[in-house]
Each structure stands twice: as C-alpha cells, then as structure tokens.
Amino acid sequence: MRRIIVSYGLAxxxxxxYMASFNLENVPSNPNPMTLLNLRLKExxxxxxxxxxxxxxxxxxxxxxxxxxxxxxxxxxxxDWKRLNRIARNHRSKYLNARPFPHMVLxxxxxxxxxxxxxxxxxESNLDKEGCMKGSNYCFKRKxxxxxxxxxxxxxxxxxxxxxxxxLKSATFTTFLQRLTGISGIIPDPEYAGSGLHxxxxxxxxxxxxxxxxxxxLKLDRRVNTFIYLNPDxxxxxxxxxxxWNRNMTRCQQRILPIMGRFVVFSSTDFSYHGHPQPLTPxxxxxxxxxxxxxxxxxxxxxxxxxxxxxxKSHGTLFQIPQGCKLCQEGTxxxxxx
Numbered sequence: 001m002r003r004i005i006v007s008y009g010l011a012x013x014x015x016x017x018y019m020a021s022f023n024l025e026n027v028p029s030n031p032n033p034m035t036l037l038n039l040r041l042k043e044x045x046x047x048x049x050x051x052x053x054x055x056x057x058x059x060x061x062x063x064x065x066x067x068x069x070x071x072x073x074x075x076x077x078x079x080d081w082k083r084l085n086r087i088a089r090n091h092r093s094k095y096l097n098a099r100p101f102p103h104m105v106l107x108x109x110x111x112x113x114x115x116x117x118x119x120x121x122x123x124e125s126n127l128d129k130e131g132c133m134k135g136s137n138y139c140f141k142r143k144x145x146x147x148x149x150x151x152x153x154x155x156x157x158x159x160x161x162x163x164x165x166x167x168l169k170s171a172t173f174t175t176f177l178q179r180l181t182g183i184s185g186i187i188p189d190p191e192y193a194g195s196g197l198h199x200x201x202x203x204x205x206x207x208x209x210x211x212x213x214x215x216x217x218l219k220l221d222r223r224v225n226t227f228i229y230l231n232p233d234x235x236x237x238x239x240x241x242x243x244x245w246n247r248n249m250t251r252c253q254q255r256i257l258p259i260m261g262r263f264v265v266f267s268s269t270d271f272s273y274h275g276h277p278q279p280l281t282p283x284x285x286x287x288x289x290x291x292x293x294x295x296x297x298x299x300x301x302x303x304x305x306x307x308x309x310x311x312x313k314s315h316g317t318l319f320q321i322p323q324g325c326k327l328c329q330e331g332t333x334x335x336x337x338x
Contacts, residue, residue: 016321021323028142036089036220056072066179071113072114075113075114075164077111078109079172081175081176084173085176088176088179088180090183091106092181096181099243099246099254100244100247100273101266101271102266103265103267106263107261109263110228114160115162115230115260118160118164118291119231119289120158121158122127122151122199122289124287127285129205130147133151133201133204136150136197136199137150138152143207144209144317144319145206146203146205147202148206149200150196151196151197152192157196161197165293168226168291169189169293174186174295176184177265183297185298186223186295187220187296187297187298188293188296189294189295193215193294194294195292196212196291197292198289199287200240201280201286201287201288202280202284203279205276205279205280207277208245208322209275209320210268210273210317210318211317213305213314220297220298221299221300222263223269223296224267225266226265227290227291229263229288229289230261230290230291231288234257234259236257238280238283239278239279241255241257241276241328242258243275244266244272245320245328246335247271248323249325250322251332252322252328252329252333252334252336255329258276258288
C-alpha cells in the first residue's frame with residue numbers, strides 16, 4: 001500500500017509541528033492541514049479531534065487549555081518569537097564562528113519555573129540500585145556509554161516535560177534554530193530517535209563521538225543537536241562536562257558544565273565530536289539529567305560529510321579516541337577556557 005509523508009506547522013501560540021504518514025488512497029485532492037491531521041487521527045484509531053483553544057497549542061496529543069497555568073504562561077512569554085528572533089540575531093555570528101564547530105551555550109533561555117517542574121518529574125530518587133532510572137526505555141552499560149538511561153516515549157514523560165518539548169518542536173522554535181544556525185528547512189523529530197530524556201548516574205559516561213547522520217524512518221539528515229540540562233546545584237567537581245573536540249581529536253576546545261537550565265545547541269556533522277567521557281563523580285543519589293532533541297533537513301552540504309561526500313548516507317555513532325593525551329584537561333589537548 002502506497003503512503004505519503006506530509007509535514008506542516010499549525011499556526012498557534014506554540015506553533016506545534018506535526019509529521020505523519022497517510023494511506024495515499026485516503027488523501028483527498030488539495031487537502032488542508034486540518035483535514036490531514038484529522039485523517040491521521042482517524043487512521044490511528046483516535047477518537048480525539050484536534051483542538052483550537054485560544055492561547056493553547058493545536059496538537060493531536062493536546063492536554064487541554066493551559067492558558068491560565070502560570071508556568072505555561074511564563075514559558076510562552078520566554079519563547080515569544082520576538083525574543084527568540086532577537087537572541088538569534090544577536091548570537092548568530094558567534095554561533096557560526098565558534099570552535100571547534102558551530103555551537104552556542106545559552107543560560108536563562110527558559111524560565112526557572114518550567115525547569116523546576118520538569119526536574120521534579122524525573123526525580124533522582126527513581127534511580128535503582130544499579131544506577132538505572134526506573135521507567136526508562138533503555139539503560140546502557142557499554143564501554144562507550146555506561147549507566148545512561150533514556151526515556152524516548154512521551155507516555156513515560158511528565159506533564160510539563162511534554163509541554164516544553166511541544167514548544168521545542170514548534171514552528172516558532174524551529175524558526176529560531178534556523179536563524180541562529182543558518183540552516184534552513186529544519187524539521188523536528190516526532191519519534192524521539194535517540195533523543196528524549198537522558199539520565200546518567202554516578203560512574204557513568206559517554207565517550208567522545210559524532211552522531212548517527214541519517215534517520216531512516218524520516219529519510220532525513222541529522223543537522224542540529226540541542227540539550228537542556230536539568231541539574232540544580234551541580235558543582236564542577238561532579239563532572240559530566242560536555243566536551244567539544246576538534247576534527248583530528250587533538251584539542252578539547254570546549255568543556256561545558258551541565259548546570260540547571262543551560263541550553264546547548266550545535267551543528268551535527270560527521271566530525272562534530274562531543275561527549276562526557278569522564279566517569280561522573282557526584283554525591284550518591286545524584287544524576288546528570290537532560291532533555292535531548294535532534295533536528296533534521298532534507299539533504300546536507302557535502303563538506304559536512306567524511307571525505308567531502310555524502311553518497312554513503314547512513315552511519316551509526318562514530319566513537320573517537322583522543323590523540324596525544326587521555327583527558328580533555330591534559331597537556332596539549334587542553335584548549336578550553338575555564
């Protein structure tokens with residue numbers, strides 16, 4: 001049975017993005033977005049129709065009118081398109097010229113109220129005796145990524161987590177990312193491939209790597225990574241710094257502490273090497289928590305691919321080993337600013 005993939009943004013306060021596939025024979029000629037959305041809901045067997053509430057998002061998983069929720073009101077104000085446009089305009093040059101590859105670190109992008117609410121939805125008390133998060137979809141215990149739990153299903157996420165992620169996948173926010181990064185045609189992932197909530201407990205780590213470059217379900221190229229850290233009172237000695245390394249793995253040029261509310265965004269290429277490879281050393285019961293979301297485009301520049309060719313589209317995670325040193329802080333590898 002032939003199917004057609006349709007993506008579009010729905011105009012609303014949150015501008016929620018939605019992507020879906022449809023039976024081609026069921027799609028009418030010249031359909032409008034609401035027709036497609038309700039058709040998708042029908043195909044999924046859902047009895048809920050899309051809602052258009054004043055001040056609230058239009059989304060097939062809408063949880064109702066949040067207009068009077070002070071946490072959501074504050075979030076809407078923080079992610080107002082004029083504010084985001086101003087931030088993108090003010091930081092675009094710095095982003096594009098950042099080393100070792102285009103990236104930006106922003107504090108205070110999101111209001112404290114929503115961050116606190118989300119942090120409480122993934123309490124550290126939910127870590128089991130082995131260091132895995134209860135209710136997680138995966139808990140990796142490999143040499144390359146150790147004691148890293150992931151939650152990739154919306155049904156396992158909390159109320160405010162889902163609300164914030166809805167805004168992060170909205171037309172307003174993807175437009176902000178386009179203006180900041182200079183990458184056009186950005187599309188959020190509706191399926192959380194490798195993304196969602198990430199929780200790493202004590203002694204856990206994630207080795208330096210470049211990410212998978214191709215989403216086979218969406219048939220799109222991975223272009224932008226974003227992280228929001230959810231770690232109150234996180235001290236430098238706890239570790240978990242996000243390290244950014246140069247292309248030949250000889251220089252650690254950024255070492256970013258994952259403090260509460262910090263937002264990190266960077267362009268994802270075949271050599272945007274990053275990770276937090278040193279085992280975490282927080283007090284017992286603490287964990288490094290973040291929201292990770294990835295964004296895609298249809299096609300990418302050849303210079304972002306190994307050997308300047310994107311003909312061999314698909315590869316998995318490309319783990320790397322530092323050259324000339326073992327740690328970011330050592331000798332000639334130490335190229336970051338404190």
